[in-house]
Amino acid sequence: MRSRAVPYRPRTLAPIERVPGLDYDVLDDLLGYALRRAQVAMFLAFAAATRGLDITPPRFAALVVIGANPGISQSVLGRVLGIARSGAMALADWFEARGWVERRRRSDDGRAWGLHLTRRGERLIAAMKERVRRHDRRRAAVLTAAERRELVRLLEKLAG
């Protein structure tokens, strides 16, 4: 059995409960674990912001990136999201089926498609961006503005 190519992405809406009286041992000592718990919390905010839209964080990120970089290829999109080409293609298909994105031939490369938002996709993502940002801010409101800035700085330093 090959050692698998591993999972660690919140696939659930269930928060990670802090069960009173339970010993978390070394977990409380790991940055990775603290990150995961915070990420799940922020994910709940994201889910609230996009409720009923059938949007996931990767889908959201993809739409934003396509909108900000019209004509981007599926390969590059995959690299940005950290997924394989085939996955990026599935995303593009899904968007296209909904009429949010269209593929146009590129003059500079006969192999690649250029991805573009449709008018409808643009309207949608504009509204979504606002809602996601608002919820993100609201959830982060347990932090002061200075704390929030510091947190972002540390996270980016960590992400390298």
Next chain:
Amino acid sequence: MRSRAVPYRPRTLAPIERVPGLDYDVLDDLLGYALRRAQVAMFLAFAAATRGLDITPPRFAALVVIGANPGISQSVLGRVLGIARSGAMALADWFEARGWVERRRRSDDGRAWGLHLTRRGERLIAAMKERVRRHDRRRAAVLTAAERRELVRLLEKLAG
């Protein structure tokens, strides 16, 4: 089509590339996105620490919690990990098949099983904890000790 019960867990070893010249738009403004990138970075450290052991973060967390709380029930384990009972059971099965964990009847509750590490499981998790902690520290070494403490504090505040 029902709105799905959503994904956002790093399932891949591929880092989220920072493609030069690309516009990330609102993503750079979202705490959720910064968290995700940092989490992927820490996940790489975890994967390095457990290479070849067929261990994932949820599996690791489960073993640690079982070790620190002998006799814990599958339901509570599920709540701690943020997964459904059925998933916690699958985990327990997997551990048991490997001889790392055993189920014992509990005197106080005829329905529940108590989960316990076997001798072998104890040895394994002890070694694993050390390796994971070491890799976590090493990856976090881009931060000063004070920064690391502050980061953990902010993350826990955010996780609520």
Next chain:
DNA sequence: ACGGGATCGTTATAGAACATTACAATGTCG
């Protein structure tokens, strides 16, 4: 003591998100 409702483990089923592999078409560069 009893009866209704909650909780535990379990099983079965379904679905999403991926990776991997292979292929043809196109690009690049010696």
Next chain:
DNA sequence: CGACATTGTAATGTTCTATAACGATCCCGT
């Protein structure tokens, strides 16, 4: 021109997880 890389695509398989249902057991109000 020819070797080699890269693009999109299709097919396949794995893993994680949820959901729903079930019997057994517990708990609590009457």
